[in-house]
Amino acid sequence: MALVPLPLEKLLRQLGRLPGLGPRSAQRVALSLLQRPEKLGELQKSLAEVAAQLAICGRCGNLAFNHNAPPLCEVCSDTSRDSSVLCVVEGVADLWALERSGVFDGGYHVLGGVVSALSGVGPEDVRIPQLVRRVKDEGVSEVILALGASVDGQTTGHIILERLAGLGVNVTSLAKGMPVGAAVDYMDEGTLSLALQGRQKVA
Ligand SMILES: [Zn+2]
Structure with a gap:
């Protein structure tokens, strides 16, 4: 008998x-859902709605409604924002954190991960080529690197610097003083807005 x-x-x-x-948390979640079948139904409905209605923004990698084509x-879509400044983040949660800080009104470029030799993630896997193309095509004057202070985050920043070299764009990075290993989406709004305002030129 299978248990x-x-x-x-x-x-x-x-x-x-x-x-x-992990396996144990997965077990806890699944068993709790099974004890409340109505919750299982609600979750099923939410997942189906998300799959049907949300997509990845074709320009920046943020979440977008599917009914816009592309x-x-x-x-x-907000034309009042300054599209000459692009803030590069690892994921959508980082974009949300920066938006909550309320001090940035430029555009974003969401990588969808960071380069990691250990996990076999290369620059082409994380939308770095798309960033280079945007810098060339969209008249971008400044790229702000808002990547986590982890080793992979910093490696990713260096690769972006190399790829943008010679394109005539200013590259800045969030102010030093971010806790070592800190992820952008874990920083409180005050720290994040200070880090953004005190950003330093790196290229
Ligand atoms: Zn977008």
């Missing part, structure tokens, strides 16, 4: 691969 029924085993495997959820996010 875990087959359909549940499949769900556990999928949940266990999510960030922050998908364009709120930031990219």
Whole structure:
């Protein structure tokens, strides 16, 4: 007799691969959902809605509504923002953190990850070529690197610097003083706005 029924085993495997959820947390989540079948139905509906209605912004990599064709996010659609300044972030959560700080009114470029030799993630996997193309095509005058202070975040910054060299664009980085290893989305709004205002030229 199999202890875990087959359909549940499949769900556990999928949940266990999510960030922050190991096998034991996956088990806890799944069992709690099964005890409240109405919750399972609600979750199913939300997941289907997200899949149907949301897409990745074709320009910056932020989340966008699917009904725009091609998908364009709120930031990219807002013509009052300064599109000559691009802030490069690792993920959408970082973009949200910067927007909450309320001090930035330029555009974003969401990499969707950082380069990591250990995990086999190369520059082409994280939308760096798209960034270079935007800098060339969109009249960008400043690129702000707002990447985490982790080794991978810093490596990614160096690669971007190399790729943008010779394109005549100013490259700045969030002010030093960020806690070592800090992720942008974990910084409070005050720290983040200070880091942004005190950004330093790196190229
Ligand atoms: Zn966008």
